[in-house]
Amino acid sequence: MLQYDEAKKIILKEASAVNPKIQALPLLKSLHRVLAEDVFSDSDLPCFTNSSMDGFAIKHSPRNSWEIVDEIPAGHFHSVALHDDKAVRIMTGGKLPEDADTVIPLEDVTETGNTISLLDSAKVKHGQFVRHVGEDLLKNRMAVEKNTYLESRHIALLAMCGKDMVNVYAPLKAGVLTTGDELVDIHEMPQDDKVRASNLYTILAALQHLNLDTVNLGILRDDKSVIKQAVQSALNSDIDLLITTGGVSVGKYDFLKEVFSELGVEIVFNKVNLKPGKPVVFGKYMNGATVKYIFGLPGNPVSSYATFKILVEPFIQSIYRQNEAAPVQAILKTDYKKSDKRRHFVRGLLTYENNTFTVAVQGLQSSNNLAGLAQSNCLFIVPEDDEIIKAGTGVLCIRI
């Protein structure tokens, strides 16, 4: 069976071949999006030499009193010839007169009429409180690199560089459908052996979290012709990605793999040696020159969530040119045992205390235990060949 590392390699290779579309957005709409261009500064930053304090601009000399000859409020620069014994009142951010090289802060002097005198306690260092033109960033230098995930601190610099419109990757569009005769929509109270179709909402939310546009393709009965029609119509719509849940295992009513094959989907893999979520399908479909990608996730709610997190999310992030967050190493609090040779992704509660990460197995690891999943904040990794991980051992945790 395909190993997880291999499956991931395949997925990331496919993703890297996708050329994500680009859209231009007003700066404030670009928060939490991925920059699709290198942005360079269009001027020196700061663009003029200025004061970092409210105070007085002087030409440095070993004096301790000066005559105030002028004032330059921020935004109202004008030339002032400055002699050794003269000072110009200046505000924070105000442009320094040509001859000035030093600023004395307001709180370091006493003012008497037009004269300022240095306090005994104060010292004036040549060049103090002056910010030099271009010292933060020279004109035409890289400000924010392509493929940066934009946080408010990047918005700040983009604003300063005059980027009122920003090129970011356009959202991918994903359709989600779920299959199963046992499923009812979530507003219904399930009777007998019916179950609410939580997967549909989980996967739609997980896609929204990654800034995708989503299409809810609904709940389908276990009826091959119904499923085939829905999948065909989805693959011929404008979605980039189709995600299904359920119907990919070995059961008698698991029609999805058949449907995919009959519709000409190339099944790249249909099983991965992991838990929860072994029966996971990855396929591609050529619609003219356009590739549509398909993930057939298992129907068990935790399995579909976990396979989304460990396979679909890295795929999408890679299309957006984002690296995965590095897993955190944490000390396992209790033994974890397994009897198979699959890679386990165990729901855990990761805690940071006394500068140390620890992780505890969180609840029953049944693959439909959404209560346990909601209480978890990570999946920790148990490698294929490990049968027991002893408490006290370090394990790698993927935050969820």
Add this chain to the structure above:
Amino acid sequence: MLQYDEAKKIILKEASAVNPKIQALPLLKSLHRVLAEDVFSDSDLPCFTNSSMDGFAIKHSPRNSWEIVDEIPAGHFHSVALHDDKAVRIMTGGKLPEDADTVIPLEDVTETGNTISLLDSAKVKHGQFVRHVGEDLLKNRMAVEKNTYLESRHIALLAMCGKDMVNVYAPLKAGVLTTGDELVDIHEMPQDDKVRASNLYTILAALQHLNLDTVNLGILRDDKSVIKQAVQSALNSDIDLLITTGGVSVGKYDFLKEVFSELGVEIVFNKVNLKPGKPVVFGKYMNGATVKYIFGLPGNPVSSYATFKILVEPFIQSIYRQNEAAPVQAILKTDYKKSDKRRHFVRGLLTYENNTFTVAVQGLQSSNNLAGLAQSNCLFIVPEDDEIIKAGTGVLCIRI
């Protein structure tokens, strides 16, 4: 001067007295919002005893072959009387017949006509592959607690509990204005001693990041009457929070503190012993029975960003009943020196490698260096009384 810890205590106390408004949203709109109600399960989870595998339901006994007498596809339960030598074909998630207590997976048997025979390699443990009613969560038990920040894993459980509408805290509404004769909007190329008004965009983005509704109140000249009118009109609008940048220092054109006082704003504090961003104002204004909160942030771009992050963000998060993320302890890579008794929040680059966090001072710490800020991913804390922190020492880092 007020210490940072004191300032924060004051802010958090004010925030805890605010009763955030609540709104009901469709489940998928509640992603990344804060739950404003306890949600309990409306049924046992799972709500019936079911199979965790595709296979055969039996009543456990020491046999190794059974006659298949019926089939229960998921979603199509019907009663079947089950004797020791009979088996019922069942799918993953299918409800078990009353008498069944054990499931044999498909892959552990061979089928010949109506008979299944256990493979020599397989063993049948009493009760195996059965999920019992209520084992994940009993009816009426806490599913998702009030004040939970909703991620897709919570959406999953809420969906399973039938919450198609969810009560979350309504977004606070914040108005943002910036002051300064030197400011031009970001689409303009600044001439002479003009500077782009990046703060407006930084703070609006930082508020959007916290899911607030925002009102852009624009760039104001250093004209007291203009500023007074704008602040008055903002305080009498429907905003919950007014954030200003600039105009709060000791300069001649710093009108905001005067304006606040004249309008009847109670100034809770107007200076905090920190860097960058000492001149930071926190005030409250009673509009009838409604309190409006005011943060007057400094005009230096990094100072306004930093004070937002270390004072405004905790205030907002506390209204939404969210705890701050615990700072991460990291090893400082190079010495850091300071000559004052202020608490410094130093822009740093936090890295996680070989299971260890390290942090490096990032660029020039000038309070208008947005290039350095954009390259940073944390603010690390240098306590008031420390004059030097040696490389190799642990420091606390706030991720940004």
